[in-house]
Amino acid sequence: MSSLIAWILRAIPFGTIIMYGAMGEIVTEKSGNLNLGVPGIMYLGGFAGFASAYFYENSVANPNPVLSVLIALICALAASALGGLIYAFLTITLRANQNVTGLALTTFGMGVANFFGVFILNGSTYSAAPLANKAFAAKIPVLSGLGVLGQTVFSYGFLAYAAIVLALVLHWFFTRTRAGLNLRAVGENPATADAAGINVTKYKYLATCIGAAICGVGGLYYVLDYNQGIWATTGQIEALGWLALALVIFTTWKPLNAIWGAYLFGILYWLYQFLPSILGITMSSAMTDLVQMVPYVVTIVVLIAVSMRRKKEDQPPAHLGLAYFREER
Amino acid sequence: MPNTQYAIRLEHITKTFGDVTANHDVTLEVRRGEILSLLGENGSGKTTLMNMIAGIYYPDEGEIYVGDQAVDIRSPRDALALGIGMIHQHFKLVDVFTALENIALCMEPGEKYDLKKVRSRARAICEKYGFALDLDQKIYEMSVSQKQTLEIVKVLYRGADILILDEPTAVLTPQETEKLFAVMSNMKADGKAVVIITHKLHEVLSISDRVAILRRGEYVGDVATKDADEALLTEMMVGKKVELDIDRPLPVNPVRRLSVHHLSVTGPEGGKVLDDISFDAYGGEILGIAGISGNGQKELLEAIAGLQNADGGAQIQFFAPGTEDKPTSLIGKSPKDIRDAGIHLSFVPEDRLGMGLVGSMGMTDNMMLKSYGSGHSPIVDRKAPRELAEEIREELGVVTPGLNTPVSQLSGGNVQKVLVGRELAASPIVLMTAYAVRGLDINTSYTIYRLLNEQKKKGVAVIYVGEDLDVLLELCDRILVLCGGKANGMLDARTTTKEEVGLRMTNLQQTKEVRA
Numbered sequence: 001m002s003s004l005i006a007w008i009l010r011a012i013p014f015g016t017i018i019m020y021g022a023m024g025e026i027v028t029e030k031s032g033n034l035n036l037g038v039p040g041i042m043y044l045g046g047f048a049g050f051a052s053a054y055f056y057e058n059s060v061a062n063p064n065p066v067l068s069v070l071i072a073l074i075c076a077l078a079a080s081a082l083g084g085l086i087y088a089f090l091t092i093t094l095r096a097n098q099n100v101t102g103l104a105l106t107t108f109g110m111g112v113a114n115f116f117g118v119f120i121l122n123g124s125t126y127s128a129a130p131l132a133n134k135a136f137a138a139k140i141p142v143l144s145g146l147g148v149l150g151q152t153v154f155s156y157g158f159l160a161y162a163a164i165v166l167a168l169v170l171h172w173f174f175t176r177t178r179a180g181l182n183l184r185a186v187g188e189n190p191a192t193a194d195a196a197g198i199n200v201t202k203y204k205y206l207a208t209c210i211g212a213a214i215c216g217v218g219g220l221y222y223v224l225d226y227n228q229g230i231w232a233t234t235g236q237i238e239a240l241g242w243l244a245l246a247l248v249i250f251t252t253w254k255p256l257n258a259i260w261g262a263y264l265f266g267i268l269y270w271l272y273q274f275l276p277s278i279l280g281i282t283m284s285s286a287m288t289d290l291v292q293m294v295p296y297v298v299t300i301v302v303l304i305a306v307s308m309r310r311k312k313e314d315q316p317p318a319h320l321g322l323a324y325f326r327e328e329r
Numbered sequence: 330m331p332n333t334q335y336a337i338r339l340e341h342i343t344k345t346f347g348d349v350t351a352n353h354d355v356t357l358e359v360r361r362g363e364i365l366s367l368l369g370e371n372g373s374g375k376t377t378l379m380n381m382i383a384g385i386y387y388p389d390e391g392e393i394y395v396g397d398q399a400v401d402i403r404s405p406r407d408a409l410a411l412g413i414g415m416i417h418q419h420f421k422l423v424d425v426f427t428a429l430e431n432i433a434l435c436m437e438p439g440e441k442y443d444l445k446k447v448r449s450r451a452r453a454i455c456e457k458y459g460f461a462l463d464l465d466q467k468i469y470e471m472s473v474s475q476k477q478t479l480e481i482v483k484v485l486y487r488g489a490d491i492l493i494l495d496e497p498t499a500v501l502t503p504q505e506t507e508k509l510f511a512v513m514s515n516m517k518a519d520g521k522a523v524v525i526i527t528h529k530l531h532e533v534l535s536i537s538d539r540v541a542i543l544r545r546g547e548y549v550g551d552v553a554t555k556d557a558d559e560a561l562l563t564e565m566m567v568g569k570k571v572e573l574d575i576d577r578p579l580p581v582n583p584v585r586r587l588s589v590h591h592l593s594v595t596g597p598e599g600g601k602v603l604d605d606i607s608f609d610a611y612g613g614e615i616l617g618i619a620g621i622s623g624n625g626q627k628e629l630l631e632a633i634a635g636l637q638n639a640d641g642g643a644q645i646q647f648f649a650p651g652t653e654d655k656p657t658s659l660i661g662k663s664p665k666d667i668r669d670a671g672i673h674l675s676f677v678p679e680d681r682l683g684m685g686l687v688g689s690m691g692m693t694d695n696m697m698l699k700s701y702g703s704g705h706s707p708i709v710d711r712k713a714p715r716e717l718a719e720e721i722r723e724e725l726g727v728v729t730p731g732l733n734t735p736v737s738q739l740s741g742g743n744v745q746k747v748l749v750g751r752e753l754a755a756s757p758i759v760l761m762t763a764y765a766v767r768g769l770d771i772n773t774s775y776t777i778y779r780l781l782n783e784q785k786k787k788g789v790a791v792i793y794v795g796e797d798l799d800v801l802l803e804l805c806d807r808i809l810v811l812c813g814g815k816a817n818g819m820l821d822a823r824t825t826t827k828e829e830v831g832l833r834m835t836n837l838q839q840t841k842e843v844r845a
């Protein structure tokens with residue numbers, strides 16, 4: 001039992017990170033932009049959030065936790081939206097190839113984060129922002145003390161709950177609002193959207209930047225909550241970014257599926273640690289890497305299943321990955 | 330705006346795409362409460378002109394007036410705000426949305442998102458004009474005619490006073506067409522201005538009040554429908570015959586090389602794109618294929634070249650030199666086998682570089698596309714292709730900085746020469762070309778004609794798909810006319826007239842003897 005709880009306690013925060021990444025990418029992809037720069041953007045968001053919180057903590061005599069959270073959030077959102085803006089400008093205005101631009105953005109985001117990270121690390125292997133971590137990881141008072149339920153449901157930082165709320169909001173946005181309908185139309189068939197009088201360029205820009213900002217929160221959550229407020233020279237965020245992209249496919253572009261899909265990915269990702277204690281299966285360390293691949297395998301299975309069912313609603317936005325130019329003939 | 334009878338007026342509109350002039354100095358007006366037919370051959374600039382009203386393209390020169398107000402239509406949004414609605418040939422619908430959601434996309438800016446209200450208004454429109462439409466149906470489940478109905482409802486929902494329909498009947502059955510015409514009459518009675526783009530003469534005559542004719546991007550004139558008949562419209566549409574002085578030697582002892590029987594091809598949407606075509610092609614003659622583009626020319630050539638699956642029951646037989654009594658069937662053969670047998674397709678699609686040549690490769694590499702498989706060495710032979718490229722460059726006068734310059738950087742005429750030159754070098758037995766002179770200047774065009782004639786003299790069976798009737802009439806020996814995927818007559822190019830060809834292109838004749 002206790003190891004099952006431990007498993008859940010690992011899986012949900014892990015899922016939260018990629019849920020943000022996936023939701024941001026869903027928003028972006030709904031506009032027809034395939035942004036493969038998610039890992040880079042998560043780096044940008046994570047680093048900007050950490051750096052701002054770090055400097056705030058170390059330059060003010062009595063740092064305020066709420067202010068620290070706000071500063072970190074705003075900086076993470078701004079930095080990752082900026083990353084999205086670079087992508088948007090290149091692919092929408094200059095009509096550059098989306099795949100290449102996205103991959104370049106991944107490299108760029110990692111590079112920027114690690115380059116400036118060097119100045120904060122200043123020779124050591126890691127540095128920390130303990131106050132911000134405490135604020136981000138603060139459990140819900142009272143409720144988190146309610147036995148097993150409190151432990152598994154109410155003992156995460158506020159961003160974990162915000163992710164669920166955001167998924168619900170996005171679902172409502174896509175299905176119940178005019179802007180959501182317009183955005184979906186832009187991603188499905190920009191020529192139609194254009195003929196209907198929708199400003200395709202504006203929607204693409206906004207969706208890409210806002211989507212990137214959401215991705216960035218995933219990076220922020222990783223550094224300041226999941227990773228205990230520690231910035232180190234590791235490449236973990238990148239792996240999470242790719243997993244988030246896989247999750248987008250897994251959800252068939254539906255935010256509600258991102259909630260359970262993300263937690264499922266989390267459970268599968270940590271499968272290797274809990275196999276021995278829960279199922280009594282022991283395995284060599286060489287196997288762990290193989291077991292960690294399971295989320296990707298699941299994604300491929302979903303891809304196959306979806307393509308076999310041929311249901312139009314489960315397909316990616318029809319114009320995904322293509323630039324739109326009105327006077328093209 | 331009641332002080333003018335014109336709903337919309339175009340003055341001196343010019344639009345060019347690169348070197349191609351799509352519309353030149355067009356002046357045209359549409360009145361309220363009338364149905365205007367915009368008639369013209371393919372490529373005559375009808376759709377481009379209307380797209381400028383609908384805000385898809387922006388004119389290079391000229392003025393557009395709505396009512397008596399000069400307007401600047403920079404986007405579809407502007408057009409909609411002016412009450413202009415266009416129903417495009419390719420429907421502008423989102424496949425995974427329901428009909429209702431598609432209509433909702435057309436709501437006024439700032440209108441509250443209330444699907445119930447949209448539904449009731451859409452229902453009202455359907456009732457007023459007598460449409461049967463399931464608003465909750467997804468687009469991908471709809472038939473073509475349902476989609477078109479939805480398009481019309483969308484435009485009416487937006488409150489358009491000026492409706493433009495781009496070849497609305499192209500995909501409809503006769504019954505559906507009749508229904509559409511009834512709707513158009515309703516809209517006319519409602520005081521709306523309706524423009525229908527078409528090249529079907531009988532439709533023009535049955536539905537419209539006035540016909541305006543475009544030819545090669547220029548405005549030819551208009552005529553009241555009651556004063557018009559098919560002959561007059563055809564003449565205005567195709568124009569007077571122009572003498573081109575293309576050399577045309579008489580075929581010397583023609584031998585049958587290709588025989589096509591009952592060839593049908595089913596299109597991706599289910600309908601027949603080619604319907605029971607039968608003809609023979611002879612060595613030593615040029616067989617022209619005329620037709621408004623999109624009437625099956627592409628499918629015909631591709632079916633022969635093995636790039637398109639023919640329906641069951643079709644026969645395509647090839648008579649190789651020396652074994653004329655033992656024809657080989659081409660059905661089911663791979664494109665490579667067919668090419669190796671000597672049937673060459675020098676297909677020139679709209680973008681010219683799409684099929685046939687690889688734009689980012691130089692002349693030599695493009696030659697190699699056809700020879701890389703020859704020989705047994707794993708290393709390709711670059712020498713022969715280079716020599717061939719050099720030869721083509723010399724003989725046809727291809728202007729290029731070097732043999733390795735990417736062909737996409739060459740001008741259209743030079744690209745064409747490279748493509749045709751390569752196909753000719755393989756000494757074909759049957760040579761098929763499509764739109765070989767599209768977009769080329771006069772001199773290059775004549776070079777191409779000369780090359781084709783040389784092949785003809787060598788005894789090659791040349792099939793020439795063209796769009797310029799004057800050229801077809803002077804270059805070819807016989808002309809097969811396609812209309813709606815059906816063979817609509819095999820004409821002797823020496824005796825037939827431009828009007829005859831034009832009429833057959835636009836009007837399906839009652840079953841006549843088609844085999845020559």
